Every structure is written in C-alpha cells, then in structure tokens.
Amino acid sequence: MDVPRFRELTAIFFRSGSFTLGGGNPIQAALHLELVERRHWLDSAEFGLIYGLARFTPGTNVLACSAALAWRLGGWPAAIAAVVAVSVPASVLVLLLLTGYQSTRDNPWVGRAISGALVAVVALIAVSSWKIVKPYAVQRRWLRIAILSGGATVALANGWLSPLSILALAVFVGFALDRLGVQ
C-alpha cells in the first residue's frame, strides 16, 4: 500500500465533507471509495473495523470515523486536518444560511418557505428516531422498544427526568430486561 501524502489526504476529507449531501453515511461511503477502492491506502476490513467502532463512540459518527481513519494514515496532524476539512465548510455554510435568513425573515415569502422547511425538519427528526429503532424492530424486540424508547419519550415529554438521567437509567433497565429474558 502507498503512503498517503498529508495534503492529498486532507483534500479527500475536504471533498467528501464539502460536496456530499445527506450526512454521515454518504460521506463515509465517499471515503471508502477514495481511501480503499481508488488509492488502496487501507484495506476494506480495516476501514470496516474503524467504521464499526466509530458508531460506538460518542458524538457525530462521521467525525469520529474521519479522525480515526486519518490518524491511522497520518497520525495526529492528519486527524486534526481531516476533522477540520470535513466540518468547517459545512459550518461556514450554516452560518451563511442563518445570517441570510436573519436579514430576510420579515419578508412573507421567505417566512412561508422557512415554515415549510421547518415542517420537513420535524418529519426528519421523527424519521431519524424510527431509523435508530428500526434494526431492533426488524428483530421483533417490540417490548424492549416500547419500554426503552417509549419510556424515554414519555419521561422527557413530561419532564420527569433529564435526558442524561434517562440514558443512564436505560442501561440499568436494559440489563434488568436481560435478566427477565425480554428480547
């Protein structure tokens, strides 16, 4: 396998983060194409291991995956450059969108367009929640979903517990369900 050059490696992360819509999975697919299939800097198994482990780490998965891939290929400088390259262009665009919105939000046409976009965002959050639960639903772990996901929804919606307390409690409830033999 070739040794990647710092500038070329950073450029790959910049391109993947700046021109790939759709969040983490499409970006990671673009990185697989560039790092594994085209340049052979990593083999598919190692990429898969880092990709899989990144899902277990806190925070945004694609940033953890990018940091770990670049660290594996070029150490800490490459990891820092990769995370900056993946996240800064999107951050600048978010700021441009928000400042643009602030200067035009009194325009009724802009207000209407934004209200439509906000409805889609609510739909997106609901669908994202379903997509997290879907693998467990496919395994027919309905009672566990009802208790853990449903319980978390009710507890937060009613303000009974803070989100952090709910996440911590979920671990204990999960182990209790294991002991009771609930799938």
Place this chain on the structure above:
Amino acid sequence: MNLLWLYLLLVKATLTSFSGMTSLAIVRNDFVLHYHLLTDQQLTTAIAAGRLAPGPNGVYLVGIGYYLAGYPGAAVGWLALVTPAFLSILLLHWLRRYSDRPGFRRALDSVLMAAAGLSLASALPLAQDSILDARGATLAVVAVAAFLLTKLDSFWIILGAAALSLLYFAVL
C-alpha cells in the same frame, strides 16, 4: 455569555450522543427549557440550516452557538461538535478490546433505543410550533413519506417542503 460555559453545555450534549441528531434532546433541555436562552423556532431553524448544508448532521450545533453568542458562539459550537472526534481516537483503542463483549453491545443497544425516544420527544414541541393547520399536517405527512419511501437526500426534501409551502402561499 461565558463561552467556556457554553462550550461545556454543548460538549455535554455531543459527548452523550451517539449520532448527529441525538444530541438534540439535551440541547433543547438545557437551552430552551432550563435556561430559556433559545426558542424552539431558533432550534428548528438551526437544524434546517444544518441539514441544508453538506457535511455531518451534528453541524446544527454551529447554528445553536451562533444564536447564543454570535460568531464566537458559532466557533464554540464547532469546537463542541469536533471534540468527541479526537477523544474517539483514544476510545477506539479501548473499544477494539470490548466491542465484541455481549454486555457492552447490550448496554449500547439500550442507550440507542432510549436516545431514539429522546429524539422523538424533542420533536413533539417543535411539531406543535410548526404544524399549525391542515396544510402543515399534510406537508408533514408528505415529508415523512418522502423520507421513508424515497432515496432523495434530506436537502431536496427540505427544499421541496419550502417550495410546496411557497406554492400554497402564492396560489391561495
């Protein structure tokens, strides 16, 4: 606003989430419900801006920081977004040893299921604010169907919802 305090609250949200959007529940709880520094409208707008941009889903935190403390706040939001990525390099060493253990995987499954519930709970008040009539409800159903049944990127679905809303405004 104290930027260190802002960073600590935002990084608490990112360090306790396991995908881009699951930090939403903690962000909303802290900044909207507890400290009343942000409105649901601003939160939803930041999320929309984050989804219209390419890159990671969690980038909406930059918008949250911007609303709370201007450009320095946006920089703090970005820092909170990327901090876990560097910690993850250290964690990955540890996880290589433990990720196959059934107990570890079950604990993570429980956290993810609860996180999905938290995310849904956070969407409920946002829905109350943005779905105000039958037109909004119809648009929400169409958007859910588009997210579930098509392979369209969220960028195009959000843009399409904005266009449909404009069309309705122009026609009626």
